[in-house]
Amino acid sequence: MKAYQELSREELLELQKELSAAYEDAKGKGLKLDMSRGKPSIAQLDMVMDIMDVFTSQSDMKTEAGVDVRNSGLMDGIPEAKKLMADIMGVSPENVIVCGNASLPIMYDSVSRCMTHGVLGGTPWCKLEKVKFLCPAPGYDRHFAITEHFGIEMITVPMTPEGPDMDIVEKLVAEDESIKGIWCVPKYANPTGVSYSDETVRRFAALKPAAKDFRIFWDNAYAIHHLYDDRQDEILEILSECEKAGNPDMVYEFCSTSKISFAGGGVAAVASSKANLDNIRKSMTIQTIGYDKINQLRHVRYYKNIDGMRAHMRKHADLIRPKFEAVLAVLNRELAGLGIGTWTNPNGGYFISFDAMEGCAKAIVAKCKEAGVVMTGAGATFPYGKDPKDSNIRIAPSFPTPEEMAQAADLFVLCVKLVSVEKLLAQ
Amino acid sequence: MKAYQELSREELLELQKELSAAYEDAKGKGLKLDMSRGKPSIAQLDMVMDIMDVFTSQSDMKTEAGVDVRNSGLMDGIPEAKKLMADIMGVSPENVIVCGNASLPIMYDSVSRCMTHGVLGGTPWCKLEKVKFLCPAPGYDRHFAITEHFGIEMITVPMTPEGPDMDIVEKLVAEDESIKGIWCVPKYANPTGVSYSDETVRRFAALKPAAKDFRIFWDNAYAIHHLYDDRQDEILEILSECEKAGNPDMVYEFCSTSKISFAGGGVAAVASSKANLDNIRKSMTIQTIGYDKINQLRHVRYYKNIDGMRAHMRKHADLIRPKFEAVLAVLNRELAGLGIGTWTNPNGGYFISFDAMEGCAKAIVAKCKEAGVVMTGAGATFPYGKDPKDSNIRIAPSFPTPEEMAQAADLFVLCVKLVSVEKLLAQ
Numbered sequence: 001m002k003a004y005q006e007l008s009r010e011e012l013l014e015l016q017k018e019l020s021a022a023y024e025d026a027k028g029k030g031l032k033l034d035m036s037r038g039k040p041s042i043a044q045l046d047m048v049m050d051i052m053d054v055f056t057s058q059s060d061m062k063t064e065a066g067v068d069v070r071n072s073g074l075m076d077g078i079p080e081a082k083k084l085m086a087d088i089m090g091v092s093p094e095n096v097i098v099c100g101n102a103s104l105p106i107m108y109d110s111v112s113r114c115m116t117h118g119v120l121g122g123t124p125w126c127k128l129e130k131v132k133f134l135c136p137a138p139g140y141d142r143h144f145a146i147t148e149h150f151g152i153e154m155i156t157v158p159m160t161p162e163g164p165d166m167d168i169v170e171k172l173v174a175e176d177e178s179i180k181g182i183w184c185v186p187k188y189a190n191p192t193g194v195s196y197s198d199e200t201v202r203r204f205a206a207l208k209p210a211a212k213d214f215r216i217f218w219d220n221a222y223a224i225h226h227l228y229d230d231r232q233d234e235i236l237e238i239l240s241e242c243e244k245a246g247n248p249d250m251v252y253e254f255c256s257t258s259k260i261s262f263a264g265g266g267v268a269a270v271a272s273s274k275a276n277l278d279n280i281r282k283s284m285t286i287q288t289i290g291y292d293k294i295n296q297l298r299h300v301r302y303y304k305n306i307d308g309m310r311a312h313m314r315k316h317a318d319l320i321r322p323k324f325e326a327v328l329a330v331l332n333r334e335l336a337g338l339g340i341g342t343w344t345n346p347n348g349g350y351f352i353s354f355d356a357m358e359g360c361a362k363a364i365v366a367k368c369k370e371a372g373v374v375m376t377g378a379g380a381t382f383p384y385g386k387d388p389k390d391s392n393i394r395i396a397p398s399f400p401t402p403e404e405m406a407q408a409a410d411l412f413v414l415c416v417k418l419v420s421v422e423k424l425l426a427q
Numbered sequence: 428m429k430a431y432q433e434l435s436r437e438e439l440l441e442l443q444k445e446l447s448a449a450y451e452d453a454k455g456k457g458l459k460l461d462m463s464r465g466k467p468s469i470a471q472l473d474m475v476m477d478i479m480d481v482f483t484s485q486s487d488m489k490t491e492a493g494v495d496v497r498n499s500g501l502m503d504g505i506p507e508a509k510k511l512m513a514d515i516m517g518v519s520p521e522n523v524i525v526c527g528n529a530s531l532p533i534m535y536d537s538v539s540r541c542m543t544h545g546v547l548g549g550t551p552w553c554k555l556e557k558v559k560f561l562c563p564a565p566g567y568d569r570h571f572a573i574t575e576h577f578g579i580e581m582i583t584v585p586m587t588p589e590g591p592d593m594d595i596v597e598k599l600v601a602e603d604e605s606i607k608g609i610w611c612v613p614k615y616a617n618p619t620g621v622s623y624s625d626e627t628v629r630r631f632a633a634l635k636p637a638a639k640d641f642r643i644f645w646d647n648a649y650a651i652h653h654l655y656d657d658r659q660d661e662i663l664e665i666l667s668e669c670e671k672a673g674n675p676d677m678v679y680e681f682c683s684t685s686k687i688s689f690a691g692g693g694v695a696a697v698a699s700s701k702a703n704l705d706n707i708r709k710s711m712t713i714q715t716i717g718y719d720k721i722n723q724l725r726h727v728r729y730y731k732n733i734d735g736m737r738a739h740m741r742k743h744a745d746l747i748r749p750k751f752e753a754v755l756a757v758l759n760r761e762l763a764g765l766g767i768g769t770w771t772n773p774n775g776g777y778f779i780s781f782d783a784m785e786g787c788a789k790a791i792v793a794k795c796k797e798a799g800v801v802m803t804g805a806g807a808t809f810p811y812g813k814d815p816k817d818s819n820i821r822i823a824p825s826f827p828t829p830e831e832m833a834q835a836a837d838l839f840v841l842c843v844k845l846v847s848v849e850k851l852l853a854q
Contacts, residue, residue: 045497052482059479070472072690100527101719108714116542126553149713263499264719285536286576292528294692
C-alpha cells in the first residue's frame with residue numbers, strides 16, 4: 001500500500017477517476033444514516049426497559065430514611081442516589097448533589113451562576129470586562145457552546161495523548177486573571193477517547209491560577225463507559241487530588257446516567273467541595289423545590305448499587321463494541337498506510353476521532369452528507385466551530401446498527417480518499 | 428359577641444388570664460404540625476399512584492408521531508404534552524414549551540436569562556444600573572426570593588379583591604423604564620385566593636410600559652385547582668388579550684402539575700408568543716438536550732386529556748375542601764365579630780389568607796410555633812419578608828388531615844386572641 005503522497009500525478013488522476021465513479025455508485029444506494037451525535041441506540045434503550053417495572057401503583061415510595069419521594073423536599077437529592085452517583089465518580093456522597101435528567105443543564109447552570117453571582121463571594125463574571133475559558137480541543141461542542149453563549153472568550157489548548165497540554169494550561173492560568181475556567185472530559189474524552197494520565201490530573205490539582213475564582217469544569221461523562229473487559233482506563237480522583245494540593249474548591253465535577261439508562265430520562269449529579277456545594281445549594285433554594293426524586297429512587301431501586309451499574313455497562317459494551325470494531329476494521333483495511341488519515345482506538349467512551357489531511361475535514365463531511373451519511377459537523381470539536389487545520393472529524397458509532405455502521409464507514413473512507421486525492425491534485 | 432376593641436381594660440385583663448391558661452394547656456398537648464408550605468397531602472399523592480402503572484417493561488415508548496421518548500431530541504417537549512399543558516392554560520399548543528418537573532426552575536431560568544442575555548435582543552439586565560420588579564402583595568414568597576436573589580429591586584403593589592391595584596401598576600410601568608417585570612398569580616392567588624377580574628386582565632394586556640423589555644410573569648399555578656363544583660373562578664386568557672391589545676410579547680405564563688400529580692415529579696410548562704419562545708429555545712439548545720420526555724408521556728397516557736385531568740382535580744378537591752372548611756368553621760365560630768382578624772374564603776387554590784390586627788402577625792406565628800404548629804413565616808408574603816403592617820398570615824391547609832387541621836386552627840385562633848388582647852392592653 002503506497003502512501004498517496006508518493007503517487008505520481010497520473011496515478012492520482014487515475015485514482016480520482018476510480019474513486020469518483022465509486023462515489024457516484026454510493027450516492028445511488030440511497031443511504032440515510034445519522035452519526036452526528038453520540039445517541040444511545042434503540043437496543044441500548046430496550047435493555048433498560050425493566051426499570052419501568054420498578055414502580056407500580058402498589059410501590060413503597062419512601063427512601064430508606066422514610067422520606068416520601070413524591071412530595072417536595074430533599075432538594076439536593078435522596079441519600080441513596082447521592083451514594084450511587086458518588087460511586088460513579090469515586091467521591092464521597094457528601095460531596096454530591098443529585099439533580100435532574102442530564103448533566104448539561106447543571107454545567108449551564110454552573111456557568112450561569114458564576115456569571116450572575118460570582119464564585120464564593122467573588123465578583124459576578126458578568127460584571128467583569130473580560131472572562132476567558134481554556135478549551136482543550138478537539139473537545140465537546142456543547143461545552144464550547146455554553147461558554148460562547150455567555151460571551152466568554154475561548155482559548156484553544158492542544159490535546160496530547162495524556163490530556164490537555166499542561167505546560168500551556170499552567171502558564172496561561174498563572175499569568176492571566178481573566179481565565180476563569182477550563183472544560184475537561186477527563187476519561188474517554190469526547191472525541192479523542194484519551195484518558196488523562198495521573199501526572200495530568202496531579203498537575204491540574206496543583207494549578208496556581210491567577211484568578212481566585214478559577215474553576216475546572218470536570219465533565220466525567222464516561223466514567224464507567226468501558227468498551228472492553230481487558231483494556232480499561234482509570235483516572236485519579238480529582239476532588240481528593242485538589243484537596244491534597246491545597247486547592248479544595250477548584251473543581252466542579254459532573255456526571256449522569258444519560259448514557260447508562262435513558263438519554264431523555266436519566267439522573268445527573270455534580271460533585272464538589274463542601275464550600276462550593278453550599279454555594280450551589282444557596283442558589284438551589286431559590287431555583288427549585290427539588291429535582292425529580294421519583295426518578296432518582298427509580299434508578300437506585302433498578303441498579304441497586306455501583307456493582308449493578310457496572311454489570312449493566314458490560315452489557316452496554318457488548319452492544320457498542322461491535323460498532324466501534326466495524327468502523328475500525330474498515331479504517332484499518334482501507335486507509336492504513338495511505339498517509340491520508342489517523343484515528344483513535346479508544347478503550348471506552350462514545351467516539352472515534354479521525355484526523356484527515358489538513359484542509360480536508362469539511363469537504364469529507366460534506367461529501368458524506370451528499371451521499372446520505374450525516375456526521376458531526378467538521379470543526380464542531382473546536383471553539384467557535386473552527387478547526388484551525390480543518391482536519392478533525394468525530395465519528396459517533398453508538399446509534400446505528402453494526403451493519404449500518406460498516407456501510408457508513410465504507411462511504412466515509414471513500415470520501416476521505418476522494419477528498420485527499422483532490423487535495424493532493426490541487427497542490 | 429363583643430369586639431375586643433369595645434372591651435374595658437378589666438375585661439381584657441380577665442380575658443388575657445383565661446386565654447393564657449388555655450394556651451398553656453394547648454402547649455401541653457404536644458402538637459407537631461407543619462402548615463408552612465402548600466404541600467400536597469399523602470392522600471393526594473396516593474390518589475395519583477396509578478400513574479406508576481402507565482409504563483411497564485413492555486410499553487411502547489413512542490409519541491403519537493413515532494418519536495422514542497427515551498432518547499434525546501424533541502427539546503421543547505412532546506406534542507401531546509404541549510397540548511395537555513396548553514389546555515390547562517387555555518392557550519394553543521404552539522405557544523407552549525414543556526420543561527422539567529416543576530415551574531419554579533422555569534421562572535428562575537426566565538429571570539436568569541433576562542439578566543445574562545436580555546429580552547429579545549435588549550440589553551442584558553445585569554448590565555443595567557437598576558432593575559425593578561412590581562410585586563403585588565401579599566404574594567408568593569418564592570417569586571420574591573428569585574428577584575431578590577438577582578438583586579432586582581422590588582416595589583410592593585397592594586392587592587385588591589380584583590387583583591393588583593391597576594392604577595398603581597399602570598402609572599409605575601409607564602413612568603419608570605427600570606421596571607422590567609411584575610409577578611402575578613392570576614387565579615386563586617397565593618395567598619389571597621383572589622382571581623383577577625376581566626378588567627384587571629384587560630388592563631394588564633393594555634399596559635404601556637416605558638421599558639420595551641417589560642414582561643409580565645404570569646404564574647398560573649392554580650388554573651384548574653377549584654375547591655367547589657358550584658363556585659368556580661375563571662379568568663381571561665392573557666396571551667390572546669395581550670395580542671389583541673398590541674402587546675403580543677409581553678407575557679411569560681407558567682404552569683405545572685406539581686399540585687396535580689406529584690410535587691417532586693410533575694411536568695411544567697411555559698407559554699408565550701412565538702418570538703419569546705424562539706428566544707427561549709435559542710438558550711435551550713445550549714442548556715439542555717431536552718427535558719424528561721418519559722415523564723411527559725407518562726402524564727399524557729395517565730390523564731389522557733384535559734377532561735381526564737379536570738375529573739382528577741375534582742377528586743383532589745374532595746380531599747382538600749374539608750380541610751379548608753375545617754379551618755373556616757373554626758375561624759367563623761371563634762373570631763367572627765371580634766374585630767381582631769379577617770380572612771378569605773377562596774373558591775380554589777391552596778391557601779387561606781388571614782389578616783390580623785396590625786403588628787400582631789409575627790407574634791401570632793411565634794406563639795403557634797411555641798405550641799407545636801409551624802405556619803409560613805409572618806412577612807413571607809411580602810417582598811424582602813417585610814409586611815409593613817405585620818398583619819398577614821398565610822394558612823396552608825393542604826398537608827395535614829382535616830382532624831389535624833381543626834386542631835391547628837383551634838390553636839391558631841387561641842393565639843390570635845391572646846396576641847390581640849396583649850396588643851390592645853399595650854396600647
